[in-house]
Amino acid sequence: MKKLKAILLACAFSSFTTTATVLSPLRTLAQTPALRVIGQEAAVTNTTDVPVWPGRFTAIDFSQTNEIITYILIADPSRTVYNTDAELSSNQAKTVFLKVIKPLRFPGATSTKITNLSIKTRTPDGQQRLYTFNIVPGCGTPTYSGISISPITRGVEQTWLVGSNQVTTLSDIERGLQMAIALGYTATNDPVVFKVREFLALARNTTPIPKAAASVNLPLSVLSSLGQLGLEKSQLEVREVPSHLNKTLRVVAP
Numbered sequence: 001m002k003k004l005k006a007i008l009l010a011c012a013f014s015s016f017t018t019t020a021t022v023l024s025p026l027r028t029l030a031q032t033p034a035l036r037v038i039g040q041e042a043a044v045t046n047t048t049d050v051p052v053w054p055g056r057f058t059a060i061d062f063s064q065t066n067e068i069i070t071y072i073l074i075a076d077p078s079r080t081v082y083n084t085d086a087e088l089s090s091n092q093a094k095t096v097f098l099k100v101i102k103p104l105r106f107p108g109a110t111s112t113k114i115t116n117l118s119i120k121t122r123t124p125d126g127q128q129r130l131y132t133f134n135i136v137p138g139c140g141t142p143t144y145s146g147i148s149i150s151p152i153t154r155g156v157e158q159t160w161l162v163g164s165n166q167v168t169t170l171s172d173i174e175r176g177l178q179m180a181i182a183l184g185y186t187a188t189n190d191p192v193v194f195k196v197r198e199f200l201a202l203a204r205n206t207t208p209i210p211k212a213a214a215s216v217n218l219p220l221s222v223l224s225s226l227g228q229l230g231l232e233k234s235q236l237e238v239r240e241v242p243s244h245l246n247k248t249l250r251v252v253a254p
Contacts, residue, residue: 036167060098079111157171168231196223199223
């Protein structure tokens, strides 16, 4: 029996466009959010893209989780340098600042435009965590000034990275489920629908997203698809999906 279908939004909805309002550069910069918040579990589970722009710094901040930075490694240091708000040996560093430099040449070293960054931290209770990031050259006007790693607390929704590094919330996933049912992608009595609802209840009770999904045997790909669909709901009008796009739908659960 068919269950919840994975919705390949990148293909199915790529033809839908929205009208963007053109703002002057100064006005856009004034509206640039200070930090993009990413949940702690999502940041550990996924590799996060961190855009950097010439002449500007980009911060990765662990102050909210109270984690201490113990080790930093940039695979290709020829284009980006980093600094911290305190010496690593002091056990007080909680923020990393990335800055673009003119390309350097190191004998024998390889170079790439998009390199990876690893940051190892220690929590107040002694637990070690490893975060990985892709340092991506930013284009156009900066969209934010850095990333803030957020702990899981009651009253604050967890986040999950989907698609092209988009941040989705539990509310987006729930909205995506409602839309999937409305569009006929799945039936209301499909067992996976009940799994998603059980997952949402666990995650909203502070259970980390990966753990909540595993506990109900729910593929993370389903959550990503529903999250993307939930994000699109506020931008797209509900239309009939062209018949040729129906071929892109695949069953993800047996």
